[in-house]
Amino acid sequence: MSHRTYLYNINTPSVAENADTMMMEWGYEMPLMLQPLLIEGGFISGNNYNNFIAGSNSGLYYDAKPGVENLKRFYNFLENQPELIENIEKFKAARDKLFSYLDELDGRYFHLDMWDVLNMEDRSHAKQAKDWLATIAHNNQVITMAMDAEDASLLNYKVLKDVTSAFNTFSKLLNYEDYDYGWTCISQPDEEEPTFEIFEENELWGLKGKDGAVLLNPYYDEFFNFGPQDLAVVSKTGKYGYLNITGNVAIPLTWDDAFDFEESGVAVVILQGKTGLINTKGSLVTELIYDDLKSIEYGEYFNAKIGERWGMINASGKICIAFEHENEIQAGYAFYHIAVSGQKNQKIFNEFFKYLGEFPISAIENLEDGFLFIKPFKGVKGYSIYKKDGMLLDNGFDLVVRKPAGEGFAYAFKEDKIYTVSETNISLSDKAITLEHTGDDYAYHFDYKTRKKLLTYGKGQIMTDQQIDDQLSHVYTTFELAEQAFMKEDYATAIYFYTIGSEKGHLPSMNNLAHIYYINKGFEDEDKAYFWYRKGALTGNKDSMNGLGMCYKYGIGCQVDLEKTLYWLHKAAEAQLALANNNLGDIYADEGFLHFNLDKALEHFLAAANLGEPKYNWLGYLYDLKEEYEKALEYYQSGANKGHEIATYNLAVLHSHGLGTDKNIEVAIAYFKLAVTRGYEPAHIELARIHRNEEGFKDENKVETHLKEARAAELEIPEDLLTKKKGWFDF
Structure with a gap:
């Protein structure tokens, strides 16, 4: 099966309209070159064209106008980086076509539909959509940093998330011939496939095939379009039935009225003033006992009326909501609601048709797995959480918000405590996890006030507003502040901001913090130097691997261990760190060292030189010893x-x-x-x-x-x- 990703320009989220434009149909991913379009206003709602699972919203939506402006800025930035582009004329042609195409769009939103791709995992579509929202935000942060700095080297392919593995550098992706500098991603209009034609002669209707041949001479008084089951409603002398695409009668014309078949495979029919459901063979699914039937959720469910009372049935005729309501039942996001005459509050049922009570529609919000929470409304102060069986799980919370994937699916706040809501219970949240969720990767998930609550709970200490602001600042911001302070030799401030970044898992911050503790007079702290070098090394940072190796060489925060020294320096050298190669060269060139080996020393000094950090005197000296004087002279x-x-x-x-x-x-x-x-x-x-x-x-x-x-x-x-x-x- 081919898994596709679609990008649309639309006006109304979750509602398919004729004015929608399909911009892109791509395989497995959202192409990086078009991701700058998805820069502002990101939110999740139902897809316009793929949303077959109720309550599993997975469509991503972004404001179109700022997206177009941002993509133009990105392409203009690339044009100013000539070393990146192998064919500048082809690039300009693709850019001009892309800009012209975007200028013709007039929809308010860009809508990213990854339904097919999300089907590849067992996790819910809603969870995966949140991950993609964060991924695209991350990639745009990387791209924006590069544009702000006018530095194409910041487009580090290893830092970008969920990009095609067919390339290992941004430059290779950009210049891939079949990619045409991003223009190939835009869907080119295909010739429309011939369709069946319903045609009229002498006020009667017939049918032509895709080749234009007449399949059915004009005969019927009415002939409606073919629906999802390839059946069309027709009428003759006041009776209704269905034809198939060959023009033959599929269901005899015995009904007083008939309606299109639904995705669910049933259709509403009327006979002698009573309504029921039939299947595609024309057999009754329900008795003809209803005074009205109206489709909900693509025909999976139906508003049904008996006498003056409304209820709900499913496509097999089973009663879901009893016939005891004055008004029709409406579908919300993972719940159903029924207006009550003379009241603002409405009757609320969850997606499993369990009655919760009467609440304002605006107070209802879906959590996950059938759980709903009720926000405060007039006369009610706290938040309440209802389980999928319709029972109240708990109430009186100050705030309830969805949480990222992992244990539980919501955070519930009460005074200075935070609880995790799962399908089975509510328990105090793990402080380390709440701290993790204050990080930059989750900034899209929570508003600022919620992040403050998560932070103070996770820290378990009183913090000033300035400390909170600093902790919640984006890691690139705190890193830049640390770098500026370091350049001014304000090491106390540098430590403060590097620590914030380090605690968020930012590897450059970890390495630089360890470096200050390792070497800067007045701020030496061997235990902290070792701690942060080790933490960075274990996560694969080559600079930290080198630093940890030197800690083991000199006994900084640990016992001297030359075997571990060699292990970590070799790991850093394998990661192409010149400094680590030079440090290995120093060790192998030391006669007092057990592993003294001038050939290995030369090997590592040469590796460092190839990486741009030559130790010329050592290279010259080692070739001098080998009596290779011309090379020695060169170095x-x-x-x-x-x-x-x-x-x-x-x-x-x-x-x-x-x-x-x-x-x-x-x-x-x-x-x-x-x-x-x-x-x-x-x-x-x-x-x-x-x-x-x-x-x-x-x-x-x-x-x-x-x-x-x-x-x-x-x-x-x-x-x-x-x-x-x-x-x-x-x-």
Whole structure:
């Protein structure tokens, strides 16, 4: 079965209208390139075209106008990132077609219908729809951050949620040839399939087939359209029956009146003033005892009238609501209501036809699994919860709200406590879970006041309004505030905001918080450094893996454990972290280390260099030891060009000895002097040696000057430079 996703431009949620435009029919997902259309006003209601399960709303709706503006902004942003786009002319053509198409739409909402995709899981459609609402909000946050920063690198494919696994980078998705920069996602109008034609001649009606051939010559007085069971109502001389699509009589014309068949497979018929239901074979499903029958819920149920009283039957004729009501029964969202003459309150039945009482329609709200809650209304202060058997579960709550998937399906608030409502009971909520539900991934689910209640309950402590505001701020906001404070060396404030992000599970915040505790004077806390590095490492953050490895190397918040050091540094190195490779290189290059191995050291230093963080002097030194002097010279030269004083010194040594290059004392002197300027005092020794020994450069005054500088730097003077030459005088 092919699972499809549909996007419509519509005016009325949950009501199919001729003016609706199907914009997209796509497989398994909501294409990322069109997700910027779904930026504002997101809510869930019944689908316009797929909502066969009562009370399982799963249609997503968004305001159209801001969505179009946001998508145009997104495409204009992409155009300004030429490094992303492989075929700019094709991109512009697709963009122009897309903009022109969107400008022609006039519906108020974009409606995303993922019914087929949601059928792939056992979880309810309503729960999955909430997840998709959050996913699209998350992806748009990532896209908006990139647009705000004018930085395409922020379109990190690994951060985006529920995008096609056929690609591993945003750039590859964007430039996929068959995608046509998003234009392919828009449904192109197909040629209309030929249909049956009901035609008229001489005030009589007949039927033509899809090929235009006459299936039935004009004969009937009335001929209505074919319904969902491929049956059409026809009449002749005041009697009604049904034809099939071949033009043959399917149900004889014996009824005084007849109506279209419903999705449920039954139709309303009338004979001698009484009404009943028949099936597609024309057999009576109910006796002809009703004075009126009106379809509810696609013909699954019917308003039925006997005498002056209304009740409800289902498609098999079973009585669902007794015939004792003055007015017709109306369908609400997972409940039914009946007006009471002279009163504002109405009689309320749940979706299982259990009577709850008389309440205002505006006070009724569906929870899940047949549970309803009644909001406060005139004369009633608290919230009440009713079970699917119609019995009151509990009342007197300050607030009742639906909760995300997991244990229970609602939160009920009473004073300073929060309870979780499940099908079997009401119990105190787990504080850790309520804290989780204050996070950014659930911001769409609760309003701000509710999040405040969840936060203070989860924290179990009194908090100032400012602390609450900070805790509920989006993690990207708190992270940015932390980064700004860190740059200003305001580490206390940085810790405050990094901690908020860390507690929300934000991995960069965890790593940076651990770093402050690890290294910043006055704020060191070895236990906290270890805690946050470990927490981040266990969730797969490569920077935290590296930090945890260094904790084990130096015993920061834990016992020194070199095996664990290697384990975590290797994990970070496998995740392509240059710093971890350099740290491994340092360990394997250390002669005092049990795992001393210069080949492995070189392997990791090279890996770090390939990742953009070379340690030029180590690379040069290791090739120097291997007597591969040309490579050593290359890395020393790169290090010298970057201002590294030791690499500059070693470069001078190779030039002075002609290793990897021709011997050139002038060049060697220049680099030794540069090393001194950069603060590497041992270069004085080599300069003294050159001016003592090299022909054409001998100069005892310079020898003495450099030895004096070496002594001032408390360097040990080599024996060969202490030996006096013939002709020296010792005064």
